Amino acid sequence: MNNVSQQFPVSMRVLHWLMAALVLTMLGIGVAMVASLGDYNQLISIHRPLGILLLLLVVIRYINRRFSKMPPFPEGFPSAERFVAEASELLLYTLLFLTPLVGWAMLSAAGYPIIMFGSFHLFPILSRNLMLYAALRKTHTILAFLLFFAFVAHFSAVVLHTWVLRDGLFNRMAPWKAQAR
Amino acid sequence: MANDANTLTERQVAKPNAGNTVARLGGVGILVLAVLGSFAYLGGWLSPKKLTPARFTNGLETAFGGVHSGFRRNHAKGVCVTGFFESNGQGARLSKAEVFQAGRVPVIGRFSIGGGDPYAADSAESVRAMALQFTQPDGEQWRTAMIHLPVFPFKNPQAFYEQMMAGVPDPNTHKPDPEKMKAFIAGHPEFLRAVGIIRSHPLSSGFDNTAFYGLTAFRFVDANGNSTPVRWSFVPLQPFVALDPAASQPDRNYLFDDLIASIHKHPLQWKLIVTVGQPNDPTNDASSPWPDNREQVDAGTLTLDTIESEETSPAREINFDPLVLPVGIVPSDDPLLSARSAVYSQSFTRRAGEKVEPSAITPSDVRK
Numbered sequence A: 001m002n003n004v005s006q007q008f009p010v011s012m013r014v015l016h017w018l019m020a021a022l023v024l025t026m027l028g029i030g031v032a033m034v035a036s037l038g039d040y041n042q043l044i045s046i047h048r049p050l051g052i053l054l055l056l057l058v059v060i061r062y063i064n065r066r067f068s069k070m071p072p073f074p075e076g077f078p079s080a081e082r083f084v085a086e087a088s089e090l091l092l093y094t095l096l097f098l099t100p101l102v103g104w105a106m107l108s109a110a111g112y113p114i115i116m117f118g119s120f121h122l123f124p125i126l127s128r129n130l131m132l133y134a135a136l137r138k139t140h141t142i143l144a145f146l147l148f149f150a151f152v153a154h155f156s157a158v159v160l161h162t163w164v165l166r167d168g169l170f171n172r173m174a175p176w177k178a179q180a181r
Numbered sequence B: 001m002a003n004d005a006n007t008l009t010e011r012q013v014a015k016p017n018a019g020n021t022v023a024r025l026g027g028v029g030i031l032v033l034a035v036l037g038s039f040a041y042l043g044g045w046l047s048p049k050k051l052t053p054a055r056f057t058n059g060l061e062t063a064f065g066g067v068h069s070g071f072r073r074n075h076a077k078g079v080c081v082t083g084f085f086e087s088n089g090q091g092a093r094l095s096k097a098e099v100f101q102a103g104r105v106p107v108i109g110r111f112s113i114g115g116g117d118p119y120a121a122d123s124a125e126s127v128r129a130m131a132l133q134f135t136q137p138d139g140e141q142w143r144t145a146m147i148h149l150p151v152f153p154f155k156n157p158q159a160f161y162e163q164m165m166a167g168v169p170d171p172n173t174h175k176p177d178p179e180k181m182k183a184f185i186a187g188h189p190e191f192l193r194a195v196g197i198i199r200s201h202p203l204s205s206g207f208d209n210t211a212f213y214g215l216t217a218f219r220f221v222d223a224n225g226n227s228t229p230v231r232w233s234f235v236p237l238q239p240f241v242a243l244d245p246a247a248s249q250p251d252r253n254y255l256f257d258d259l260i261a262s263i264h265k266h267p268l269q270w271k272l273i274v275t276v277g278q279p280n281d282p283t284n285d286a287s288s289p290w291p292d293n294r295e296q297v298d299a300g301t302l303t304l305d306t307i308e309s310e311e312t313s314p315a316r317e318i319n320f321d322p323l324v325l326p327v328g329i330v331p332s333d334d335p336l337l338s339a340r341s342a343v344y345s346q347s348f349t350r351r352a353g354e355k356v357e358p359s360a361i362t363p364s365d366v367r368k
Helices: A010-034 A040-066 A079-110 A130-165 B008-013 B018-042 B053-063 B157-166 B178-187 B189-199 B254-265 B335-352 B363-367
Strands: A114-117 A120-122 B077-087 B103-113 B128-135 B141-147 B218-221 B227-236 B268-276 B296-308 B329-331
Touching (some): A010 A130, A040 A114, A040 B335, A079 A114, A130 B018, A130 B335, B053 B157, B077 B254, B103 B254, B157 B178, B254 B296
Antiparallel strands (some): A114 A120, B077 B103, B077 B296, B128 B141, B218 B227, B227 B268
């Protein structure tokens, strides 16, 4: 055993699990609110500020990652799988950044007040343009579905590694302090 | 063992408990299906009959004879106005919204008639509507969409939808099935009760002397956090003239033409009347009025002095979502509110992406 940490640093793990919980909640709220007459208003009142919080968090997380020391992949991790893992991380980061940004842009183009809470509003990042709004609204849905499926793939891969392959991959991001195998 | 050529199977075989692999793979599958299933449930895909904003909007399109490209799915025919609201400060004891502080805020609005056909002929049956957007000095907005009916004939979005669909012609007979309407009325005693109240109010001659009602109850919140149930209406200062039912109306746009002529003569004004509810007054039933003796607060005067065709007005691009509210006005528990917000949003999204056809009331009409 060498003294290189086998785990992501605490800051990265905290951000990972916080965002995991919030993103899952957010995706659930997103599909529920567009299908609901009765809960639409309450859900969208949470969806808006939570989306902006996630946009902030992904920026913080990306910067934090750039300055963090990454643990090595488990011993014997095939380089093809390593490529898939790294590419899917990049995809997740991209979707986590773009989905709320497009949400903000689309509310701006629609001319809606971008209400966070109380009288605190966010400034619009685009001027009102209905055609652009329609395109961004569609893009927001597509990005959210891509994010959902990327999450499902990420989740499936981790569970597969943990339950079936049992190669200790999960320990790298485990919320607790994990012993190296 | 750090060999890129290793396959999944070879690595599994290298494990001591490889015999359990199938069971463990099954576990992975169940977990993933549970995630997918939860989302399908939340998104309404497992309940195809649930009335969703999209299905409600499809219903509007069906009931109003198809999609009219670029127009609102209801209240499609309209004309835009601008002006200002002069608050007298008397509403400020009920709501801390800036719009109720004494002073003036700009207003942009739209008069319309109910229905999805943007070229429908005006008639005595038309549901007249006035939608307004107030912009406070702090940038917060208050949007409200009101109609001339003193009560709404429906308690909830389901009832609205059922009644609307009962009026859709049967594909075989090309006529609505009267049994469906009978069944609706039998199941919704509030409908005829509300229609009775609506019929007891005399209809005025035009938009300019019509009172408009917010219908659903809201709550005003004052500076100390006290919340009061309220309903609001805009009562015209233009004198009431009864609609002459005998007069023939050859002009398809007579309601709009009269409004244009009237506003060109002098600015049009309405008083904002806030009806203050008692704590036990129901706030979740737009089909039943509050007792007549409720306090009424005159909160100020709306003045509308310019009129414009939708083709040139920015009001065409506004979704008059009744839940765009400033701090100091909050939704009540009326189920119509969230439903209106959701369906207006659907309608707005659909029309935003469509080619815009010319409006019935053209830029040259409003200059007459």
